[in-house]
Amino acid sequence: EAILATKDISFNYPDGTKGLDDLSLTIPQGEKVVILGPNGAGKSTLFLHFNGILEPEQGSVFFEGQRISYDKQTLTNLRKKVGLIFQDPDEQLFSASVYQELSFGPLNLGLSKAKVKQRVIEAMKVTGISELEEKPTHLLSYGQKKRVAIAAVLAMKPKVIIFDEPTAWLDPQGAEEIISFLEELTANGITIVMATHDVDLAYKWADYVYIMNQGTKIASGIPSDVFQNK
Numbered sequence: 001e002a003i004l005a006t007k008d009i010s011f012n013y014p015d016g017t018k019g020l021d022d023l024s025l026t027i028p029q030g031e032k033v034v035i036l037g038p039n040g041a042g043k044s045t046l047f048l049h050f051n052g053i054l055e056p057e058q059g060s061v062f063f064e065g066q067r068i069s070y071d072k073q074t075l076t077n078l079r080k081k082v083g084l085i086f087q088d089p090d091e092q093l094f095s096a097s098v099y100q101e102l103s104f105g106p107l108n109l110g111l112s113k114a115k116v117k118q119r120v121i122e123a124m125k126v127t128g129i130s131e132l133e134e135k136p137t138h139l140l141s142y143g144q145k146k147r148v149a150i151a152a153v154l155a156m157k158p159k160v161i162i163f164d165e166p167t168a169w170l171d172p173q174g175a176e177e178i179i180s181f182l183e184e185l186t187a188n189g190i191t192i193v194m195a196t197h198d199v200d201l202a203y204k205w206a207d208y209v210y211i212m213n214q215g216t217k218i219a220s221g222i223p224s225d226v227f228q229n230k
């Protein structure tokens with residue numbers, strides 16, 4: 001029932017910086033999992049392993065119980081199912097208009113034009129950006145870009161959505177909206193993994209929490225156990 005798991009994974013960046021150090025964890029199907037940790041703890045590096053952008057130097061990553069191999073077909077399939085939303089939407093958005101941005105992934109899945117359109121319209125609707133359809137992405141506000149990045153992943157209909165700091169740089173109302181939106185996704189059976197520095201959010205929202213530091217796990221459990229002094 002773990003949808004994603006890592007076993008003893010280690011990874012160093014080319015300049016020698018330690019990214020992950022012998023990390024093992026599991027993401028249960030359908031749950032809301034928070035990865036908490038300071039800047040540089042290895043959260044983003046872990047996420048890049050979850051959808052196969054990075055390959056561990058040691059250890060293994062598993063999706064639905066299968067060890068990930070790094071051939072093209074396995075990776076293409078994995079990226080359909082594991083959607084990654086970067087912290088900074090400018091790293092993710094590359095198309096001229098919102099419609100193009102949202103249709104890119106579904107078109108790549110080989111869906112018909114009608115089916116793509118249906119997915120794009122639905123993704124815009126649930127993220128509240130329908131009125132932005134024709135807008136050039138470079139003219140959007142930061143909060144709007146964040147929604148477009150989320151909608152682009154939703155249009156792929158992944159099983160797992162991984163959010164790197166979904167509330168970073170948003171005002172409290174924007175953050176609140178994203179969180180309640182995530183709540184709706186899990187109600188539909190989607191597994192969510194979120195990185196945050198926000199201890200209160202982890203406490204209130206997560207089903208399960210991992211605390212990372214220096215590329216490894218330093219604590220894990222349900223919030224009421226992990227934050228006993230709260």
Ligand code: ADP
Binds near residue numbers: 039040087088142
């Ligand atoms: P972390 O160490 O947690 O990754 P950073 O300070 O490196 O955080 O910033 C994360 C990302 O947010 C960077 O890519 C940066 O470009 C972006 N960013 C920083 N400030 C702003 C801002 N005011 N509005 C939008 N994006 C920002």
Ligand code: ADP
Binds near residue numbers: 017018038041043
């Ligand atoms: P987090 O997401 O928790 O802020 P990261 O996974 O981004 O942590 O970073 C883990 C470590 O890897 C940090 O020491 C960071 O500086 C380093 N790091 C991240 N990206 C790179 C890179 N492209 N090259 C070298 N070091 C990196």
